[in-house]
Every structure is written in structure tokens, then in C-alpha cells.
Amino acid sequence: MEQFLQQVVNGLSIGSIYALIALGYTMVYGIIQLINFAHGDVYMVGAYVGYASMSFLGLDFFTSLLVAMAACTVLGVIIERVAYKPLRNSTRIAVLITAIGVSLLLEYTMMYFVGPEHRAYPALPGFMSHTFHFGEVVITMLQIMIVTISIVLMIVLQFIVRRTRLGKAMRAVSQDRDAAQLMGISVDNTISFTFALGSALAGAAGVLVGVYYNSVNPLMGILPGLKAFVAAVLGGIGLIPGALLGGYVIGATETFVASIGFSMLRDAVVFALLIIVLIFKPSGLLGKNVREKV
Amino acid sequence: MSTPILEVTDLTRHFGGLAALSNVDITLEAGELVGLIGPNGAGKTTVFNLLTGVYPPSAGTITFTPAGTPINLAGRKPYDICRAGVGRTFQNIRLFKDLSVLDNVIIAMEQSQTYPLLGSFLHTPAWSTARAEVRERSREFLRVLSLEDKADETARNLSYGDQRHLEIARALATNPRLLLLDEPAAGMNPAETAQLTDLISWIRKNYDLTILLIEHDMSLVMAICERIYVLDHGTVISSGTPDHVQHDPRVIEAYLGQEVEDV
Amino acid sequence: MNPRLKSILAKTAVAAVVYVGVLLLVQVGIIDAYLQATMVTICVNIILAVSLNLVTGFTGQFSLGHAGFMAIGAYSTALITMSMPTVLGFILGLLVGAILAALVGFLIGLPTLRLRGDYLAIATLGMAEIIRVLLLNFEFSNGAAGLSGIPQFVNWNWLFVLTAGTIVLISNFLNSRHGRDCIAVREDEIAAESIGVRSTQAKTLAFSVGAFFGAIAGGVYASYFYFIKPDLFGFMQSINILVIVVLGGLGSISGSIIAAILLAVVSTLLQPFPEIRMILYSLVLVVLMVFRPQGIMGSRELSLSLFSKLLPGRRQTRTKVTAEDAA
Numbered sequence: 001m002e003q004f005l006q007q008v009v010n011g012l013s014i015g016s017i018y019a020l021i022a023l024g025y026t027m028v029y030g031i032i033q034l035i036n037f038a039h040g041d042v043y044m045v046g047a048y049v050g051y052a053s054m055s056f057l058g059l060d061f062f063t064s065l066l067v068a069m070a071a072c073t074v075l076g077v078i079i080e081r082v083a084y085k086p087l088r089n090s091t092r093i094a095v096l097i098t099a100i101g102v103s104l105l106l107e108y109t110m111m112y113f114v115g116p117e118h119r120a121y122p123a124l125p126g127f128m129s130h131t132f133h134f135g136e137v138v139i140t141m142l143q144i145m146i147v148t149i150s151i152v153l154m155i156v157l158q159f160i161v162r163r164t165r166l167g168k169a170m171r172a173v174s175q176d177r178d179a180a181q182l183m184g185i186s187v188d189n190t191i192s193f194t195f196a197l198g199s200a201l202a203g204a205a206g207v208l209v210g211v212y213y214n215s216v217n218p219l220m221g222i223l224p225g226l227k228a229f230v231a232a233v234l235g236g237i238g239l240i241p242g243a244l245l246g247g248y249v250i251g252a253t254e255t256f257v258a259s260i261g262f263s264m265l266r267d268a269v270v271f272a273l274l275i276i277v278l279i280f281k282p283s284g285l286l287g288k289n290v291r292e293k294v
Numbered sequence: 295m296s297t298p299i300l301e302v303t304d305l306t307r308h309f310g311g312l313a314a315l316s317n318v319d320i321t322l323e324a325g326e327l328v329g330l331i332g333p334n335g336a337g338k339t340t341v342f343n344l345l346t347g348v349y350p351p352s353a354g355t356i357t358f359t360p361a362g363t364p365i366n367l368a369g370r371k372p373y374d375i376c377r378a379g380v381g382r383t384f385q386n387i388r389l390f391k392d393l394s395v396l397d398n399v400i401i402a403m404e405q406s407q408t409y410p411l412l413g414s415f416l417h418t419p420a421w422s423t424a425r426a427e428v429r430e431r432s433r434e435f436l437r438v439l440s441l442e443d444k445a446d447e448t449a450r451n452l453s454y455g456d457q458r459h460l461e462i463a464r465a466l467a468t469n470p471r472l473l474l475l476d477e478p479a480a481g482m483n484p485a486e487t488a489q490l491t492d493l494i495s496w497i498r499k500n501y502d503l504t505i506l507l508i509e510h511d512m513s514l515v516m517a518i519c520e521r522i523y524v525l526d527h528g529t530v531i532s533s534g535t536p537d538h539v540q541h542d543p544r545v546i547e548a549y550l551g552q553e554v555e556d557v
Numbered sequence: 558m559n560p561r562l563k564s565i566l567a568k569t570a571v572a573a574v575v576y577v578g579v580l581l582l583v584q585v586g587i588i589d590a591y592l593q594a595t596m597v598t599i600c601v602n603i604i605l606a607v608s609l610n611l612v613t614g615f616t617g618q619f620s621l622g623h624a625g626f627m628a629i630g631a632y633s634t635a636l637i638t639m640s641m642p643t644v645l646g647f648i649l650g651l652l653v654g655a656i657l658a659a660l661v662g663f664l665i666g667l668p669t670l671r672l673r674g675d676y677l678a679i680a681t682l683g684m685a686e687i688i689r690v691l692l693l694n695f696e697f698s699n700g701a702a703g704l705s706g707i708p709q710f711v712n713w714n715w716l717f718v719l720t721a722g723t724i725v726l727i728s729n730f731l732n733s734r735h736g737r738d739c740i741a742v743r744e745d746e747i748a749a750e751s752i753g754v755r756s757t758q759a760k761t762l763a764f765s766v767g768a769f770f771g772a773i774a775g776g777v778y779a780s781y782f783y784f785i786k787p788d789l790f791g792f793m794q795s796i797n798i799l800v801i802v803v804l805g806g807l808g809s810i811s812g813s814i815i816a817a818i819l820l821a822v823v824s825t826l827l828q829p830f831p832e833i834r835m836i837l838y839s840l841v842l843v844v845l846m847v848f849r850p851q852g853i854m855g856s857r858e859l860s861l862s863l864f865s866k867l868l869p870g871r872r873q874t875r876t877k878v879t880a881e882d883a884a
Contacts, residue, residue, distance in 0.1 A: 005667050008863035021778040033675070034675075035675050035678070083843055083847070087846060087847060087850070088845045090846070090850055091850070092619070092674045093613070093619055093803070093807070094803075094846050094850040095798065095846070096675060096678065097800070097803055097842060097846050098842070098843050098846040098847065100796055100799075100842065101837070101839045101840070101842030101843035101846065102843060103672055103839075103843075104796075104835060104839035104842070105836065105839035105840060105843065107835075108835035108836045108839060109830055109836055111832060111835075112832045112833075112836060133636060195850070205584070222792070226682070226686075226792075229679065230679070230683070233679065234678070253566065256769065264690070264693070264694050265690060265694060267686060267690055268686065268687045268691060271682075271683030271684070271687050272683070272687060274680065274683045275665075275668075275669065275680050275683050275684065275687075278669065278672055278676055278679075278680050279669065282672055282673075283709065318575075334561055343664075346751055347750075348747065348751075356582075370748070371750070372750035372751050372754065373750045373754055373755045374750075375755050376750070376751060376753040377753050381751075381752070383752075384748065388745050388747060388748035388751075389745075390741055390744035390745060390748065390749075390788045391744065391745075392744060392856065393740065393741075393744060397737065400737065401737050401738070401741045401749070401752065401754065402738065402752040402753070404734040404738075405752060405753035405754060406753075407734075409733065409734045409735065411735060411762075413731050414727075414729065414732070414734065414736065415729050415733075416729065417729045417733070421733070444689075464752060465751075465752065468752050468753050489624055496590045502844055523861070544658030
């Protein structure tokens with residue numbers, strides 16, 4: 001029983017991180033139907049910025065988190081403006097390939113400047129490394145922080161999307177870009193804002209992961225990025241609650257598979273899950289079927 | 295009496311909460327030329343989409359009897375329905391835009407025969423002969439629709455009227471018994487429409503077809519349709535001869551708004 | 558002279574020139590061991606690109622998992638030739654790998670090919686990743702250490718036959734009823750279905766055929782470079798192949814050939830600068846997509862018009878992919 005609870009705790013932590021990254025994917029896909037392959041690498045950059053803040057600037061965890069989020073916001077908007085905006089009317093495949101190109105560019109540029117080796121995050125201050133024991137179950141302060149920060153950020157996001165003008169604009173542009181434009185919404189700014197939000201969350205996730213696993217490397221964004229996308233699709237692409245649900249499902253699946261001894265096959269299971277979902281319910285767990293109009 | 299070639303009963307289709315079609319009944323005798331008219335949004339193209347299997351009906355039956363044995367079309371795939379003998383054109387032209395005019399027809403023509411896969415890879419002499427034959431027969435269809443000299447032209451370069459003709463040629467090449475034409479005269483001027491009217495009559499006779507026609511251009515409809523169904527808000531509000539329908543008060547009421555807009 | 562006959566003669570002539578030319582250059586020593594490796598890479602890339610182009614360019618099905626099929630071919634060929642180190646074993650290895658890959662393609666394709674573009678991409682990516690993870694974890698594939706000491710059977714003859722054969726067979730396929738069905742599906746799936754094209758069959762066929770040849774490429778790779786491991790066939794490799802296809806032009810066989818040669822050459826030239834190479838590569842990718850997304854050839858083919866001009870008869874007009882062009 002306690003084993004199970006431990007896995008739940010672990011699963012929640014990982015799930016929160018996947019959810020944070022998945023949110024960025026789902027928002028961008030919802031608004032411009034692009035699988036932003038570079039999203040996982042924005043997360044990686046966030047991790048490095050956090051690392052730099054804490055190691056070289058000596059800033060504390062929370063400030064570094066904010067710095068990383070800010071840096072990623074800027075990065076995300078730049079990528080959108082430079083690489084994706086010119087292709088807004090191109091074929092899906094062209095934009096997808098551009099996204100792949102940007103992803104590779106981020107990875108290898110980072111590798112060029114900081115080297116490919118893993119770096120360790122600096123140790124956390126006193127209260128952060130505290131652990132709680134409930135019988136056999138160990139919960140670290142860090143895990144609590146991760147889940148809490150994730151939930152807070154998601155609530156903030158939900159607030160922005162549901163209660164602000166910009167959020168409404170985002171929803172409008174997702175539904176019908178031309179109509180939104182005719183209503184006076186600046187489509188360009190709305191899209192940039194969407195990227196900004198998603199990238200900020202990815203940046204936060206990056207720092208949290210850096211601290212949790214205590215390591216960063218330039219290629220750390222690839223697999224989590226892919227899995228976060230799987231999470232977004234699983235929950236229902238374009239739907240924010242879907243990204244949340246998907247993130248936690250993927251986190252739980254991974255933890256479960258690892259716990260029954262098949263951790264080597266973890267990734268395969270996640271992808272197999274994706275294929276199964278796509279076959280039986282392509283709109284995702286929370287999604288609705290939308291047919292092409294003939 | 296012989297069974298009707300097409301028997302549609304209680305055809306219904308919901309999209310989410312919206313009932314696009316409710317309990318539509320349509321009967322077509324072999325060889326008839328029947329019109330399907332109604333204001334925009336009435337559900338006419340939805341009828342075609344259900345008949346050709348683009349999506350399944352929510353309720354109702356579709357029975358197609360081209361040659362004695364009745365075939366149930368409801369829920370079948372579009373390609374099976376086409377192979378059973380139903381051809382169609384689209385409201386918004388759906389040609390293979392980047393392929394040549396001839397290729398558009400060839401692809402349709404090739405569906406009626408089986409070709410061994412190995413022949414496709416190896417281009418055997420048998421394959422060559424089959425190919426030549428298909429090309430010749432496809433040219434024949436182009437000739438009929440006055441497109442022969444444009445055979446090698448890319449489809450997207452054709453004039454609008456020619457594109458509509460090509461869609462018809464392509465549909466004919468599948469050797470249908472029932473042809474569904476969705477607004478074939480859309481965007482045509484009166485001269486082109488008159489030409490099209492003659493063409494439709496001609497292909498009906500020449501290819502022994504039954505034709506169901508969606509059209510907004512009343513000159514075309516009244517000129518050649520033997521019977522007309524009038525659809526409004528997803529239900530059949532009137533049916534009968536052109537004369538009967540023209541004077542049906544329900545039809546006039548449904549179109550009144552339409553008329554004012556036209557003026 | 559019949560235009561089709563002319564076209565066939567012209568292409569046979571080019572093929573003969575290439576075959577003899579390379580043979581001579583090897584004899585004379587201009588093509589040394591180092592260049593030979595590049596040649597093999599070029600040919601493997603050509604086979605990969607042409608087979609992926611069939612799926613993605615001509616049938617419009619976005620596949621990001623082509624490396625998975627390459628892996629199946631590589632491992633099949635490796636394992637079979639390692640226990641049967643004869644030419645017969647090599648042929649068997651290639652065939653088994655190709656058929657196996659086609660089967661996997663068929664099984665995966667059937668349920669996933671009805672997915673829309675980007676979803677299909679992720680599903681195929683997932684498929685390739687599953688293959689890679691499985692290979693990493695099974696005994697027979699020797700896990701992450703991979704297989705080494707694979708008997709080498711690939712020489713210029715094999716290379717030429719397999720590469721030219723792939724090009725010919727796939728070109729033929731595209732200029733047949735089956736190929737045209739695939740192209741129709743790409744152009745407009747709904748319209749294609751309305752004229753009787755069995756779209757699911759066409760897509761699955763294209764996917765299986767693409768898988769077949771992808772595996773052949775893998776077998777050739779294994780039998781020349783004599784060492785394979787699962788990480789060689791990951792996401793990056795699938796991307797590499799896709800880049801070649803897109804660079805050459807989706808829907809252009811000659812484009813894929815040109816791009817394969819070009820990228821292999823550039824890659825070799827930049828060998829001494831690995832990080833810069835990747836940065837440049839990704840920059841090229843982005844720039845290409847922004848400024849010339851249709852690639853080098855768009856969807857047109859190299860028309861060998863030079864040869865047509867030498868031989869009497871019809872004038873070749875440049876049109877999009879047509880039945881005539883691919884002949």
C-alpha cells in the first residue's frame with residue numbers, strides 16, 4: 001500500500017511537470033495548429049537560465065524561477081515571430097519542419113556554447129531539502145513545491161484564459177482566425193501572447209526539473225517534450241484541462257511502469273499509449289470529434 | 295411496376311444538437327432527371343453527402359437498385375457507393391488541381407478495372423496495353439465535354455466553367471447509373487448555363503443515367519427537371535412537377551427572403 | 558520515335574554512364590575508401606528519401622518514423638548474414654527485413670493512416686521510438702551495444718542495382734493505377750473516394766511499400782558499415798530522411814536524388830566541424846522552409862530534356878507530376 005502511495009507521490013510530481021510543458025503545446029496547437037517541436041527546447045533553455053541564475057548570479061530559487069520564466073517568454077516570442085509567423089499560410093508540413101529546425105538550432109547552439117555534458121544544479125537552501133515521512137512514504141519538500149507551483153501556475157493560466165481580454169482573444173483566434181481579426185482582435189499579438197504564456201510555463205518546468213533531477217544537458221528537452229505532447233494529445237489537444245489530465249496520466253503511467261520493473265520500456269509504453277488513444281479516440285480523452293465540412 | 299432506382303426514406307442527420315435533415319423522403323425512377331432545390335442552408339448538400347457516404351445518416355434508409363438487386367447505401371464508404379454506381383460532383387470544385395485534365399479522368403476510369411500490383415511495379419506489356427486503352431477512353435470523355443484540347447493542361451489552370459465540366463467528365467468516367475450534380479451551374483453566365491442545360495440532357499440520354507440535381511439557377515431547373523423536391527430547414531416542404539412546385543405557397547414563402555436578396 | 562521509348566532509352570543511358578563511370582573512378586583510384594563510404598551513404602539516402610517521398614510527398618501521409626523501417630531492415634540483414642554469411646544469406650536478409658517492415662507498416666498503417674497530418678506524424682514517430690526501445694531491450698539485438706562484425710556484401714554492383722532498382726520500381730509504381738490512387742488521395746481524399754478510390758487501401762499500400770524499401774536501405778547500411786545500434790535509427794535519423802525529401806521537393810523523385818547527393822556531400826565536407834555542422838543544418842532547414850518550402854524541384858521532375866532534344870520527336874513540357882512525366 002505504501003509502495004503504491006509513494007508511486008502516487010512520484011507520479012504527481014512528474015505529472016505536474018509534464019502538465020506544465022503540455023499546456024504550452026496545447027495552447028499553441030489550439031491557436032495555430034502547430035506541433036511546436038521547439039517547445040521542449042525552450043524548457044531546456046529555462047533549465048539552463050535557472051542554472052545560470054543560481055550558480056553564477058547567486059539568486060535564490062524563486063527569483064531564478066522567475067528569471068527563467070521571463071527569459072523563456074522572450075525566447076518563445078522571438079521564435080514565433082522569426083520562424084513561425086512567416087509560415088502562417090504554408091502547409092502543415094512546412095511549419096512542422098521549421099519547428100524541427102528551430103528545435104535542432106536551440107539544442108546545438110546551446111551545446112556549442114555550454115558543452116554537451118550534464119551539469120549539476122546547485123544545492124537547494126535549507127528548508128527546500130526537507131523531507132516528510134509518513135510511515136514508509138517519503139515526500140520531499142521539493143515534490144510539494146513542484147506540485148504546488150504547478151497548480152498555482154495552472155490556476156493563473158486558467159484565470160488569464162477565462163477572465164481576461166487577452167484570454168478571450170486567444171479563444172477567439174483558436175476558433176476562427178479571420179472572424180477574430182474582423183472583430184478587431186490583433187491576431188499577431190494574440191498568437192505571440194499565447195507563445196509567451198506557454199514558454200513561461202515551459203521555463204518554469206525546466207527549472208523545476210533541473211532542481212528535481214539535479215542535472216541539465218542540452219538534449220534534455222527532446223524526450224520530455226515529446227512525452228508532454230503525447231500528454232496534450234491524450235487529454236485532448238487544444239484543451240487546457242486536457243493538457244492537465246494528460247500530464248498526470250502520463251506521469252502516473254511512467255511511474256507505474258517503472259515501479260513494476262520495466263523502467264527501460266517506459267518510453268515505449270508512453271508511445272504505445274499514444275497510438276492506442278489516437279486509434280480509438282483521436283480527439284483525446286476530453287475532446288470532441290470535429291469533421292471536415294464537405 | 296419496376297422498383298425505383300433510388301428510395302430514400304426518413305433520412306435524418308444530426309450534427310451535435312442541430313438536425314440538418316429530418317425525415318426526408320426521396321424517390322427516383324430510373325432515367326428521371328429530378329431537381330433538389332431550397333434556400334441556402336436547407337440541407338441539400340447534406341443529402342448528397344449522406345447519399346455518397348461522406349458521413350452516415352443518423353436515421354433512415356437509402357436503397358439503391360441500379361439493376362434488380364437492392365443495395366443499402368446507408369453507412370457505406372464513399373468508394374463502395376461509387377463502385378455501386380453513384381457518381382457526384384461537388385459544390386466547391388474538388389478537382390485534383392495539380393494533376394493534368396486527362397489524369398483527373400484517368401484516375402476515375404481506372405477504378406472500374408483490377409490491375410495486378412506486380413504489373414504496376416514492372417510495367418509489363420500487359421500493363422502498357424491496358425494503359426493505352428484507358429488513356430483513349432478517358433480522352434473520349436474529354437471529347438464529349440469539349441475538353442480534349444486541354445487534356446495535358448494542369449487542372450488548376452482551366453477556366454471556372456471548364457473546371458466544372460471536368461468534374462462532370464470525371465464523375466461520368468466512373469460509369470455511374472445515378473449521377474448527383476451539386477450546383478453545376480454555379481458561377482456560370484446565362485450562355486454557359488444554357489450550354490450546360492443541353493449538356494445535362496444529352497448525357498442523361500446518352501449514358502442512360504438518372505440524375506439528381508441541386509441548383510439555385512431556376513432557369514436550368516425549370517427547363518430540364520421532370521420533378522422537383524424542395525428542401526427547407528432540413529425537411530421536404532414540397533415536391534412534384536416544376537409547375538406544381540412553382541405555385542406551391544409554402545415554396546414561395548420559403549424563398550421570399552431569397553427573392554428579396556436577389557433583387 | 559515513340560516518346561516513352563525515348564524516355565526509357567535516355568534513362569537507361571544515364572544509368573549506364575553512372576554505373577560505368579563510378580566503376581572506372583574506383584579502378585583508377587579516384588574514389589578511395591573514404592569516398593566509397595560517402596557513395597554508400599548517398600545511395601542509402603537515395604533509397605530512404607525516394608521511399609519516404611512515396612509516402613509523404615506523393616501520398617501526402619506525413620511519416621516521421623521511417624527510421625524504424627530502416628532499423629528493421631538493418632537488424633534483419635545483420636542477424637541473418639551473421640548466421641548465414643553467404644550472398645544467399647544477404648539476399649535472404651534483405652528480403653526478410655523488407656517483408657517484415659512492410660508487414661509492420663501494414664499493421665501500424667491500417668489503424669493510424671486515418672489520422673490527420675500532424676497526428677499521423679506523431680503516431681509514426683511513436684512507432685519508430687517503440688521499435689528503437691524494443692531493440693534496446695531485447696537479447697537478440699544485443700541491446701544498446703548493438704551488433705558488430707556484420708559480414709560485408711555491399712559492393713558497387715549491389716549498391717547500383719538496389720538503388721537504381723528502387724528508383725525504377727517506385728517511379729513505375731507512381732505511374733500506375735496504384736500510384737495514381739495514392740496521388741489522388743494526396744490531392745483531395747474526399748474527391749478521390751467519391752470516384753471510387755479506396756483511400757485506406759491506397760494509403761496503407763504506399764506506407765507498406767515505403768517501409769519495404771526503407772528496410773532495404775537499412776540492410777545495405779548494415780552490410781557496408783558492419784556495425785549497427787538502435788540509436789542510429791532514432792528520431793534524428795527520421796528527421797534526416799525527411800529533410801532530404803523536403804529539400805529535394807515533396808513529390809519529386811529526381812529532387813530526392815539530387816538532395817540526397819547534395820546533403821551527403823555537404824555532410825562529408827562539414828565532418829570536421831560537428832557542432833557547427835548541426836547548427837548550420839538546422840539553420841538551413843529553417844531558412845529553406847521560410848524562403849523556399851517547395852524545395853529544389855518542387856513537385857516537378859528533371860525532364861532529361863537535354864536528351865529529348867538530341868533525339869527526334871516531341872517537346873517535353875514542364876508540368877506538375879503527371880502520368881507522362883514519371884514514365
